[in-house]
Amino acid sequence: xxxxxSEQAMLDGQAGVATAMAMRIITEMGxxxxxxxxxxxxxxxIDSCLFHGASGVEFAExxxxxxxxxxxPSSLNVGALxxxxxxxxxxxxxxxxxxxxxxxxxxxxxxxxxxTCAPYQAGFRPKCGQDIAWAESxxxxxxxxxxxxxxxxxxxxxxxxxxxxxxxxxxxLHIAANRFATVEVDTGQLSNALKRSDAFYAVLGTWxxxxxxxxxxxxxxxxxxVSEDRLKALGASAASSGGVALFHVAGVxxxxxxxxxxxxxxxxxQRFCLTTGDLVSVRDRMSTTDRDQLDVIAVGSPxxxxxxxxxxxALLDGRKCAVPIYACTGRHVxxxxxxxxxxGTLSSAGVELIVDTCVVVTDVFPKTSGVMMTNSGKFAHxxxxxxxxxxxxxxxxxxxxxxxxxxxxxxxxxxR
Amino acid sequence: xxxxxxxxxxxxxxxxxxxxLSADISFWGGVDPCSGRIIDTRHxxxxxxxxGKILVMNRSIGSSSGSSVLLELFQRKLAPAGIILAExxxxxxxxxxxxxxxxxxxxxxxxLNPEHFDGLPECLEISRSGSxxxxxxx
Numbered sequence: 013x014x015x016x017x018s019e020q021a022m023l024d025g026q027a028g029v030a031t032a033m034a035m036r037i038i039t040e041m042g043x044x045x046x047x048x049x050x051x052x053x054x055x056x057x058i059d060s061c062l063f064h065g066a067s068g069v070e071f072a073e074x075x076x077x078x079x080x081x082x083x084x085p086s087s088l089n090v091g092a093l094x095x096x097x098x099x100x101x102x103x104x105x106x107x108x109x110x111x112x113x114x115x116x117x118x119x120x121x122x123x124x125x126x127x128t129c130a131p132y133q134a135g136f137r138p139k140c141g142q143d144i145a146w147a148e149s150x151x152x153x154x155x156x157x158x159x160x161x162x163x164x165x166x167x168x169x170x171x172x173x174x175x176x177x178x179x180x181x182x183x184x185l186h187i188a189a190n191r192f193a194t195v196e197v198d199t200g201q202l203s204n205a206l207k208r209s210d211a212f213y214a215v216l217g218t219w220x221x222x223x224x225x226x227x228x229x230x231x232x233x234x235x236x237x238v239s240e241d242r243l244k245a246l247g248a249s250a251a252s253s254g255g256v257a258l259f260h261v262a263g264v265x266x267x268x269x270x271x272x273x274x275x276x277x278x279x280x281x282q283r284f285c286l287t288t289g290d291l292v293s294v295r296d297r298m299s300t301t302d303r304d305q306l307d308v309i310a311v312g313s314p315x316x317x318x319x320x321x322x323x324x325x326a327l328l329d330g331r332k333c334a335v336p337i338y339a340c341t342g343r344h345v346x347x348x349x350x351x352x353x354x355x356g357t358l359s360s361a362g363v364e365l366i367v368d369t370c371v372v373v374t375d376v377f378p379k380t381s382g383v384m385m386t387n388s389g390k391f392a393h394x395x396x397x398x399x400x401x402x403x404x405x406x407x408x409x410x411x412x413x414x415x416x417x418x419x420x421x422x423x424x425x426x427x428r
Numbered sequence: 429x430x431x432x433x434x435x436x437x438x439x440x441x442x443x444x445x446x447x448x449l450s451a452d453i454s455f456w457g458g459v460d461p462c463s464g465r466i467i468d469t470r471h472x473x474x475x476x477x478x479x480g481k482i483l484v485m486n487r488s489i490g491s492s493s494g495s496s497v498l499l500e501l502f503q504r505k506l507a508p509a510g511i512i513l514a515e516x517x518x519x520x521x522x523x524x525x526x527x528x529x530x531x532x533x534x535x536x537x538x539x540l541n542p543e544h545f546d547g548l549p550e551c552l553e554i555s556r557s558g559s560x561x562x563x564x565x566x
Contacts, residue, residue, distance in 0.1 A: 033529060040525050044437050044516060059492050065461050065500035071530060147492040167495035167519040169526045225452070226487065226515075252454070255489045300469075372457070393490070394457040397467045 013042050013181070014049050022177055030080025034173035041170060042181030051143050051182045056086040056175035057131050057155075059147035060168040061118040062373055063092040063111035071169065072117035075176070080121050082175040087126040087136045089148045090315075091115040092374040095127070096343065096367050102375040111374070121172065127368035128342030130244065130315040132159060135344065140266045143186050145174030149251035150244070150314045150390065156258040158243050160266035162186050165226075165257040185258055191267060192276035193230035193260050196283045200233040205426040206288065207235055210242060211295070211407035212426075214389035216286075217246040219294045221254025223284065230260040230274035238264055241317055248314050249389025292427050298392040301402035304420040307382030308401065309333070309411050310371045312340030313390040318348045320408070325357060327412035333362030334418035337411070338377075340370035362415065372398045385420060387411050432544050434512075436558035437521050438528075440536035442510035443553035443563055447481040448545060449473055454490025455497040455519070464506035482552050483508035484545055487517045498523025502532035510535050510554045514542035 015023065023039060025032040042050065060068060092111035094100050103111060119125050128134050131146075132154050138144045140160030146152050147166045155161045164184040166174065174180045185191055197220065199207070206212050220229060238261065250256035260268035268274035311324065316339050324339070339358070346367050349355050358365065366376055372394045377384075384401035386392055387408045395403045404420050413421040450472045453459065458468040464479035479501070488494050498520060501507040507527070511520060516539055524537050536554045549562035 037522075037525055037529055041518060041522060044521050044525075045518060060496065062493060062496070064456070064493060064496040065503065067499045067503035067530070067532070068496050070503075071499070071526065074530075149490060149492050152492070164518065165492060167492045167522045169495055169499070170518070170522050171492075221489070225489070252490050255452075255487060396469055397457050 013039060013047055015039070016050070019050050019179060028079055030075045030078035031176050033075070033078070034080070034176040037169065037173045038177060038179060038181060042183065045181055045183040047181035047183040049182050050179040051186060052178055053084060053143050053145040053174055053180045055084050055136065055138055055144045056082065056171055057089060057136065057146040057148060057151050058086050058118060058123055058171045058175060059089040060172050061088045061091050061115050063107065063114050066110060068168070069110050069114045069117070072114055075172065076117050076120045080176050082122040083178040084175055086123040086175040087131040088118055088123045090129050090369045090373055091127055092369055094366055094368045096346070100366060100376065101369065123175070126342065126344070128315050128344065129370070130317070130342060133317050134342050143180065145171060145180045147171035150248035152257050153247035153251045153259070154244055156185060157247055157260065157265050158240065165255065191228070191258060193228045193274045194281045195224050195227050195229040196271065196275065196280035197229050197231045198233055198283070198285045199231060201285060201287055202233070203288070203426065209407055209426045210245065211387060213242040213245040214249045214387065215291050215295045215298065217249025218253045218298055218389045219291060220259065221250040221252065221256050224254060224256065226255035226257065228258050228260070230262055230268055230271055232262045232271050234261050234264060236263050241320055244314055245389065252390045252393040288427065295405060295427070298389065298405035299403055300396050301383055301404065303383050303402065305383065306335050306385050306404070306414055306418055306420060307379060308335060308377055308384050309337040309415045310384055310386045310391050311337060311388060311408065311411060313370055313372065313388040316341040316345060318345055321345070321349060321354065321358070323408060324363070324412060325354065325361070327409050328361050328416070331416045333415040335415055337363045337415050338366055338371050339363050340366045343367055377401065385411055385414050432540065432560055434558040434560065435539040436536060437516055437539055438524055438537040439556050439558070440510070440534050441554060441556050442482065442536050443551070444480055444482045444509035445551050446548055447473070447476055447478050447483050448548070449483070449485040452486055452489040455488055455494035456491035459497055461497045461500035462504065464501055478508045479506040480509050482510045482512060482554065484512045484548065486514040486542055488519050492519060494519040495523040495526065499526050499532070502527035507533055507535060511537045512540050513537065514540065
């Protein structure tokens with residue numbers, strides 16, 4: 013790999029020990045990926061601040077001890093604690109103390125304490141064509157697909173190493189020629205009623221991830237005004253069930269003005285024409301139990317937006333929840349809820365806010381097993397192994413109705 | 429010596445029993461960092477432990493926290509002895525690169541055409557050059 017003079021200087025330690033360590037790691041990754049050079053990145057989103065064990069703390073604190081400092085705007089993903097409502101998180105010591113040290117270390121490195129997995133809805137919005145180094149699989153897929161920014165699916169550690177050096181290896185999705193779709197997914201046979209349901213997008217994403225793996229698909233036949241929250245749900249599900257880092261929606265996303273343009277005017281290598289039956293079977297596999305007595309409802313993976321909170325409140329329509337709804341969000345939305353005067357309404361309805369973190373990355377639920385209902389494909393994917401809770405997947409409307417009765421209520425109409 | 433072409437993504441030598449994953453996995457949420465066991469109940473190799481094994485898999489899926497889980501396995505001496513991938517999976521390679529940087533351990537990560545996966549022996553030795561050799565069960 014060809015390094016510029018300033019990159020070589022970083023590697024040689026002229027920008028300090030921490031930057032040199034970061035440069036060694038990204039140079040090694042560049043070598044493995046066959047990159048010929050490094051490119052500058054304009055921002056980073058750091059997932060490494062989420063606690064997984066003492067090793068991550070040791071890594072981050074070594075960078076802090078060596079006076080590391082990020083050189084591009086670097087937002088932080090969720091941590092394992094709700095710093096605003098610490099009492100809501102049941103994570104015991106010593107993990108709790110370590111999780112806090114880890115979050116502190118990343119702030120000490122100069123990262124922005126945004127603590128959200130939806131940075132793109134918290135004011136961190138890279139422009140189309142910009143090279144960035146983002147981690148957190150749903151943020152990666154959103155930045156690439158919906159914003160047209162360019163990032164690979166960076167893992168923990170790579171994110172902070174790119175932030176400390178301001179560089180990333182020129183490989184993968186940073187290269188324009190690698191961003192075209194090779195798979196076409198036609199949703200033209202599906203009913204408009206189905207496409208109006210929010211659950212459809214999480215299910216479509218789960219189908220996409222488990223079918224195309226990490227290939228790039230272009231989806232046709234979706235409404236031209238499909239909302240950002242729905243694309244967020246689609247991407248998050250696709251990135252949990254597969255390795256999807258980029259998808260296109262013809263006529264909607266920035267690199268797909270048309271089907272042909274997304275495919276670079278070549279025929280697709282694979283073409284799928286989706287039927288309702290295909291999606292119903294995927295939807296059914298997203299649930300892990302037939303039990304209908306619920307213990308908890310969880311929403312907000314990725315972090316809930318203000319719009320999603322307003323929809324939830326409209327669906328509850330003044331009714332009180334019999335089982336709690338845990339709604340995970342970022343402090344950017346908490347402030348909006350506060351200024352809209354909605355915090356009291358949510359609390360009296362039985363909606364418990366979890367901020368800075370979420371229910372699958374740390375201990376929130378009162379019990380270590382039970383049945384959880386969710387509208388999130390990502391929660392559905394991870395809940396059983398990470399929280400011990402069996403999963404029932406449903407739309408946001410199903411979740412709201414089920415929360416009120418305490419039992420699973422489903423509207424099957426649009427899935428027929 | 430088996431005549432199979434491999435690419436050493438990270439050079440190193442290792443030997444161990446094979447653990448071949450028949451489905452892709454997310455290390456985060458799929459592997460317990462405290463025990464090395466597969467905890468994704470929907471995964472075909474649910475319950476198996478990867479510590480000290482030669483892990484054979486196509487690629488990882490899902491969360492970018494996978495590198496952290498792998499690093500934690502290294503620190504706890506529960507990492508696989510070596511990893512064979514069908515694709516150069518950067519989340520996996522990164523965990524191994526950072527483990528080297530932190531002085532936690534040094535394992536080979538090699539890329540192999542998955543059409544050879546089925547023919548791999550139960551116990552395998554990986555050399556620094558990336559060549560594979562069948563060994564007797566330890």
